[in-house]
Amino acid sequence: MDMTVSSLAATDRGHKCGVLAEHLARIGDRWTLPVVVTLREGPLRFNQLRRAVAGISQQMLTRTLRTLERDGMVARTVHPTVPPQVEYALTVMGNSLADQGLQLGNWIHANLQAIDRSRTVFDARETD
Amino acid sequence: MDMTVSSLAATDRGHKCGVLAEHLARIGDRWTLPVVVTLREGPLRFNQLRRAVAGISQQMLTRTLRTLERDGMVARTVHPTVPPQVEYALTVMGNSLADQGLQLGNWIHANLQAIDRSRTVFDARETD
DNA sequence: CGGCATCCTAGCCGATACTG
């Protein structure tokens, strides 16, 4: 049984689909995709990552990385040095997630103009 | 200048990338993708859509559809009958968004097992 | 039937301070 686009669509119709929605929400949160996409170019240490993502708080980076690690998207490696060094790297699955994120990002980037125009038109009609 | 995956990655590194994050958050919210994917198979009326999505409240369906309409993803057509009928259909751009959603859905579906396993292992280590 | 207004809650997320 192959899992193609059409078969998923059928599932979406018939089922509760709550599981997919749940995971979609996770991926769609504020920082998951930015972090994963940033890690795509190579492993980074905590504060390197913090600087690279630019805007993320230390707290949220920690949380996001924890969740990603739990989900098997990133691998956490502690080097027992002084001071301690912790490296984060994408797993194979994490890398495929990053690909998905980039595709989504590309789609957004490609449609930004159209969306903005549409919003302007819509808002203009509301303001009448 | 072509907008490929690599060029976007570069943008992500250098820029604030706040705009992309903003739109990602929108797409990644609880109902946008489910609604768009459901509409992919054809136009639906409000309550048909409500039943098809299964789990969405009337309020959230209204909000989601409004936003999607504002962003130019769905077209809203009012038939002046009694009782009133309102039909929602995907625009071309909305249809391409649905494709993105399906790809993401397929990715999730393909990796569900692995994610669950990873979580189990992770949680077991924490409980030690 | 389709949709707006209101109230309310959960939890995401940020800021700050502290630890090993």
Added chain:
DNA sequence: CAGTATCGGCTAGGATGCCG
């Protein structure tokens, strides 16, 4: 350097009730 702990705001989203 790499976290943990705590507090608090904001808002997505659910429940309910009313309108055309």
